[in-house]
Amino acid sequence: MKKNQKNSLKNRALIQTAILIIATMCIMVTGFYMIFHSRALNERGNYEEENLINMEAYLNSYLEEVDAIAKNVNYNYYLQDYLETVIKEEDDYEESGIGKNMRSYEMSAQAFSDTLLSRADISSIMIFGKKKMILNRSMYTYQKVAQDYSKLDWYARAVANPQDAIITGPNRHAFFNTDDEVISLSREVQSYENGTFRGVILINLNLNKIAEICNTFQEKQGNFLCILNEKGELVYEQQTGKDSFAFDEKENRQELKNALDKAKENSFNLTYKGEKYLVTKTGMETTGWTLVSMVPYKSVLAETMAISGVMIATVGIILIVTLLLLNRILTGVVKPLKKLEKHIAQVSPDNMDQRMEILTDDEIGHLSKKFNQMLDRIQNLKEQVIEEQEDKRKYELQALQAQINPHFLYNTLDSIIWMAETNDSNIVAMTEALAKLFRISLNKGNEEITLEREFEHVKNYLIIQSMRYADKFTYEISVEPGVEKCRTIKLILQPVVENCIYHGIKKKRGSGKITIRAFRRGDDLIIEISDDGCGMPPEVCRKILSDEIEPENISGSGIGIKNVNERIQLRFGKRYGLSYMSEEGVGTTVTYILPYDEGGSR
Structure with a gap:
């Protein structure tokens, strides 16, 4: 019953509708997710790129401001x-004297003290001649180091490009x-x-101002920012998240730089330490630096995931509401069908009076009308078939009886002829x-006939045969009291008794005996006919009541026995009939199983 409920029309419609809605919504959610995903990446990439461009402008402005300090040296007369x-005298002495050192200190203080005091981002300002450091104003302790400054990158590039400011770093200067x-x-x-060489000015900057500028643009963005030189x-690196990128390690920086060099677009994807990032880059022409922003995908797509969650929840609500409404609609449609199904289930051969009440003029009403018409036609056909079957059974019984009676007559007349030829006095009897x-x-x-009359009939047959086959067999008939009044069909014992004589006793040496017993067993009437003749093989017993054995193999009586069995089953059903052992x-025993019926005689 549960299986039928699962396979019901309403459940199938609900399941199929749910699948259709879910499939449609999945396609829609996937489509929207892909659109929002692409849009979120593009928008965040554009935002980060614009952010980096603005940051670049601020950094350039800052460096130009520092460069202005360096340029001012060119216009300071003193x-x-x-x-x-000092440049002219640079080659004339080995060591500076106390007086010269004091003058250098005073000149440094006069030129750069105010700048150092007013700016926390400048850690030192120094001017180098061709061979030696000339002026120094620094927050660090200066230590004299024998060094050829012309070989240092910042110095050589400044001399090679006298009109440009040279940005280098990060640096660790040995003279500090x-x-x-x-x-x-x-x-x-x-x-x-006249533009002649007066030295090289070196302004060293700490990262305070750069960090301040970067924090201004990256505050609360939850991403990582770094600056790489050429x-x-x-x-510089700045991160607002909890995890460390450790880009201070050379191999990690190289991995990032390789990805930056390969990327053709300003925004691209990079998987770093098992997590995917949206990387945006922009270059600074004045410094050769590359500004890099790395945003975790989960941060970029947080809004998209939130929208997807809302859409999935909406889909779930729509699905539930749709199924509830559809269930209510289908219940109204299926209810008349279930009523029709109930009427159909109640229809049986003994109950053909079920009729559906037609209340609507739709498909269900038409189906109910056809159902009623079908029952009317089945009822008519049933009555017709019953009448035809009764006629058919009557004709079949008559045909079977017509086959048996000539057989009886032939055998009996054969015996009478034999007695007449021998002038036997028993011919009258x-x-x-x-x-x-x-x-x-x-x-x-x-x-129909009573069992008493049927036994009288077979007894007369045995009298005739015992006269013909004198001293060849004896017989005994035993009937349980009360059984003789049972009703059965006529001429069912004589063919079997005849078979006992012809196939059992006649072929036996010496005399034999035929025993006939009748008794009741429950609701059945049992008749046993036994002989102590020559017997039969088991395969003949199995085939004697079927079409598998030829009539001549059983001396002509096979047709009678087969017909007797068919008559019994046609009249009483397949449960009844003959069996051989x-x-x-x-010897051989034939058992009759018949219904016990005390209907009286006719």
């Missing part, structure tokens, strides 16, 4: 005069007693009169027995 004097990294701006100092070295036999077999045209050299 400083220019001092530098010109510190490990702090600084960004260096160097520029050639020239005479304001060599792939880390200038035999003829009288034959008359009684046929009178009982006719039975006034009735097919035989053993070669011992």
Whole structure:
């Protein structure tokens, strides 16, 4: 019943509708997700790119501001005069005297003290001649180091590009007693009169101002920002998340730089340490730096995931509401069908009076009308078939009886002829027995007979045969009291008794015996006919009541026995009939199973 409920029309419609809605919504959600996904990446990439461009502008402005400090040296008359004097005297002495050192200190203080005091981002300002450091104003302790400044990158590039500010870093200068990294701006100092060399100014910057600018643009963005120089070295890194990218390690920076070099677009995807990032880059022409922003995909797609969650929840609500409404609609449609199904289930051969009440003029109403018409036609056909079957059974019984009666007559007349030829005095008794036999077999045209009359009929047959086969067999008939009044069909014992004589006793040496017993067993009437003749093989017992054995193999009586069995089953059903049990050299027993019916005689 549960299986039928699962396969019901309403459940199938609900399941199919749910599948259709879910499939449609999945396609829609997937489509919207892909659109929002692409749009979120593009918008975030554009935002990060614009952010980096603005940051670049601020950084350029900051570096130009620092460069302005370096340019001012070119227009300071006292400083220019001092530098010109020192440059000329640079090759004339090995060590500076106390007086010269004091003058250098005073000139440094006069030129750069205000700048250092007013700016926390400048850690030192220095001017180098061709061979030696000329001026120094720094927050770090200066230590004299024998060094050829012309070989240093910042110095050589400044001399090679006298009109440009050179940005280098991160640097750790050996002439300072510190490990702090600084960004260096160097520029050639020239005479304001003729542009001749006056030295190289070096301004060292800490990362305070750069960090301030970066934090202004990246605050609360939940992403990572770094600045790489043209060599792939880390200038600055800033991260607002909890995890560390550790780009201060060379292999990690190289991995990022390789990805930046390969990328054709300003925004691209990068998987780093098992997590996917949206990477945006922009370059600074003045410094050669690359500004890089890395945003975790989960942060970029957070809004998209939230929208997807809302859409999925909406789909779930729509699905539930749709199924509830559809269930209500289908219940109204299926209810008349279930009523029709109930009427159909109640229809049986004994109950053909079920009719559907037609209340609507739709498909269900038309189906109910057709159902009623079908029942009317089945009822008519049933009555017609019953009438035809009764006629058919009557004709079949008559045909079977017509096959048996000539057989009886042939065998009996054969015996009478034999007795007449031998002038046997028992011919009168035999003829009288034959008359009684046929009178009982006719039975006034009735097919039914009492068991008492059937036994009288077979007894007359045995009298006739015992006269013919004198001293060949004896017989015994035993009937349980009360059983003789049972009703059955006529002429069912004589063919089997005949078979006992012809196939059992006649072929046996010496005399034999035929025993007939009748008794009740429950609702059945049992008749057993036994002989102690030669018996039969088991395969003959199995085939004797079927079409598998030829009539001549059983001396003509096979047709009678087969017909007897068919008559019993046609009248009473397949449960009843004959069965054989035989053993070669011992004898044969035939058992009748008939319904026990005390209907009286006719």
